[in-house]
Amino acid sequence: MFKSNSFLGVIGHLLIMGIVVAALILGFFYYYLPSTTNHGESISVPKITGMQLQDAEMLLEEQNLRYFINDSTYKADQKPFQILTQDPAPGSKVKENRKIYVSVNMKNPPMIKMPKLIDGSVKNAELILKSYDLRKGKITYVPDLQQNAVLKQFVDGKEVKPGDMIPKGSLVDLHVGDGLGETEFEMPKVVGMPVDEASVLLVGQGLQIGNVFYVQGSEEPDGTVVRQRPYAEVGAKIRVGEMVDLWVAGPEPVQGIE
Template sequence: MFKANSFVSVLVHLTIMAAIVAALIFGFFYLYLPSATNHGETISVPKITGMQLGDAEQLLEEQSLRYFINDSTYRSDQKPFEILTQDPAPGAKVKEDRKIYISVNMKNPPMIKMPKLIDGSVKNAELILKSYDLKKGKITYVPDLQQNAVLKQFVGGKEVAPGALVPKGAVVDLHVGDGLGNTEFEVPSVVGMPVDEASVLLAGQGLQVGNIFYDASSTEPTGTVVKQRPFAEVGAKIRVGELVDLWVAGDEQLQGIE
C-alpha cells in the first residue's frame, strides 16, 4: 500500500484528491446539471391571445408549457373564454414547463348599479354610460318642456331606476324631452300690441318670440306688431315652447330694437 511518508507523496495525494474534486464538479455542472435541466434548450412562446381557452390549453400542452389564469374581465365585443392577454408575450424564449399567465373574457357579464341619467342632458348621459361600460341605445323624443333632458331610462324595454342592477355592457334606451310639451291651446293674437307687451304676453303663455321683422312702410305706430306667425285664426293651435314670429312697424335702426 502507498504510504504518505514523504513530502512528495503528500503532494501526490493532494493532487489526486484535487483532480477527483475537479472531476466531480465538472461532471455535476457541465454534464449532469445541463442534461437534467435541458440547459440551452428553450421554447418559443406561442401567441394564444384571441384563442379559446380550451384550444390554447391544448397548444400549450403540446409545447410542454402550462398556464395560469390570473385575471378575468368582461368584454361584450369578444367571445366568452377568449384569452385577452398573456405573459410572457408571444415569441419569448422560455424553459420547458414554464407557466404562462393569462386573462380570460368572462362568459356572463358582472352586474353593476344603474347610474342616474334622469334630469341630465343627453350628452352628459353618454359620458356617464361610457364610464360605466354601458352602451347608449335608442333615443326617443317625447313631449316635455325640458328640451334634451333625459326623462326615463330603459334596459331591455323595461324602465330601470337608478341603483338597480343591470348587466355590464347593457344597452340603455332613453326618453328625452323635446322642449315643446304636449299642451295645446289657441294661438294668442298680439297684432296691434306694442312689441314689448306682445313679448311679455307670449312669454307668460309659455311661448317664445322667434324672428322679428321690421316693416318701414307700415302706417301703424312705430313698434306696433302688424303681423304674426302662426296666425291667430279660429281653431289654430299651438304648444307650449313653440316660436311666434313677429312683424313690427317702423325701421329697425330707428327703434333700436333687436
C-alpha cells in the same frame, strides 16, 4: 501502486481525490445542470391574445409552456373565453414549462347597479354609461319642458331605476325631453300690439320669439305687429316652448343706436 505510508503515496491519493472531485464538479455544472434546467435554451412566447382559451392551451402545450388565469372580466364586444391579455408579452424569451399569465373574457356578464342618469344631460349620461361599461341605446325624444334632459332609462324595454341590478355591458335606452312639453293652449293674438308688449305676452305664456321681420310701407305705426305665425285662428292650438315668428311695421332698428 503508491504506498499509503509514503510521502508519494499520500500525494498520489490526494491527486486522485482531486481528479474525482473535479470530475464531479464539471459533470454537475456542464452535464447534469444543463440537462435539468435547459441552460442556454429559451422559448419565444407566442401571441395568444385574441385566441380562444382552448386553442391557446393547445398552442402552449406544443411549445412546452403552461398558462395560468390570473384575472377575468367581461367585454360585450369580445367572445366568451377569449384571451384579453398575456404576461410575458409575445416574443419574450422564457424557459421551458414557464407559466404564461392570462386574463380571460367571462361567458356571462356580472350584475352591476344601474347608475342614475335621470335629470342629467344626454352627454353626461354617455360619460356615466361608459364609466360603468354600459352602452348607450336608442334615444327617444318625448314632450317635456326639460330640453335634452334624461327623463327615463330602460334596459330590454323595461324601465329601470337607479340601483336596480342589470348585466354589465347592457344597452340602455333613454327617454329625453324635447323642451316643448305637452300642454296645449289657444294661440294668443298679438297682431296690432306693439312688438315689445307682444314679446312680453308670448314669453309670459311659455312661448319663444322666433324670427322677427320688419315691413316698411305699412299703414300701422312703426313697431306694431302686423302679422304672426302661427296664426291666431279660431281653435288654433300651440304647445309650451314653441316659437312664434313676428312681422313688425317700420324699418329694422340699427344695433347700438338708441
